[in-house]
Amino acid sequence: MKTTSRKTKSGTVRYLHLAHNTWDAAAGRSVPKLLYGFGREDQLDTDAVRRLVGSLSKLLDPAAAPCFRRTPRTECAQAHRDGGGSTQRR
Numbered sequence: 001m002k003t004t005s006r007k008t009k010s011g012t013v014r015y016l017h018l019a020h021n022t023w024d025a026a027a028g029r030s031v032p033k034l035l036y037g038f039g040r041e042d043q044l045d046t047d048a049v050r051r052l053v054g055s056l057s058k059l060l061d062p063a064a065a066p067c068f069r070r071t072p073r074t075e076c077a078q079a080h081r082d083g084g085g086s087t088q089r090r
Contacts, residue, residue: 002032003041014041 002019005012016038021030038044 002034015039016041016044 002017004015004017006015007013017034018036018038019032019034022033023029024031038049
């Protein structure tokens with residue numbers, strides 16, 4: 001995730017982007033390539049983000065997929081430490 005900020009009269013507005021770093025040989029450094037713009041952080045549709053992550057997770061091996069649905073973070077981390085993989089409910 002990449003964030004950009006813009007100052008307005010009422011304060012600072014942050015925008016969220018899905019980004020991937022690519023190597024720019026001419027500049028000699030990595031440059032973020034924006035893959036998707038989520039819009040303003042204060043207007044983020046978290047349910048839409050959950051659906052997007054769920055759809056993308058279907059492309060992964062279930063053991064490699066992140067657990068995020070209604071699973072406490074500590075339970076998820078414990079499952080991965082124990083080699084149990086994802087504890088997602090499908």
